[in-house]
Amino acid sequence: MESAGEVRTSGSKMWSVVYLVYINSNKTVAEGRRVAASKACPDPTCAEIADCCSHLKIPCRIELDKAYPRDFMQVGRVRVQLKKEDGSPLNPEITTSEHQR
Structure with a gap:
């Protein structure tokens, strides 16, 4: 399934992976949630x-x-894709994972 934000490149295997459980406020840290429950959303798609x-x-x-x-x-x-091939941030406004939170 393709979306408006989808870009296909040969290097996409090197991109970061976001599983839905990482940001699901209905899950516990033990179940795989990686962000604070207050910053997560219920049942993301x-x-x-x-x-x-x-x-x-x-x-x-x-x-x-x-x-x-x-x-x-x-x-x-x-x-x-959070970083370019040279390792620099793709979006200069989002430089680290802490900045995204």
Whole structure:
């Protein structure tokens, strides 16, 4: 499935992976949530993440055929390009993961 924010390049395997559980406020840290519950959202979808990436002008790619390794029922993930090939930030306004939070 393609979205408006999706960009296909050969280097997308090097992009960061965002599983839905990482930002799901209904999950615990033990279940895989990686952000504070107050900053997470309930039951996010790949399309919502892609829309956010599109708004921030961050290339992304939805992968619906992939599942979260610890829970195969959590289907779908989004690959996002946060850095250029030289390692510099793609969007100068978002320089670190702490800045994104």
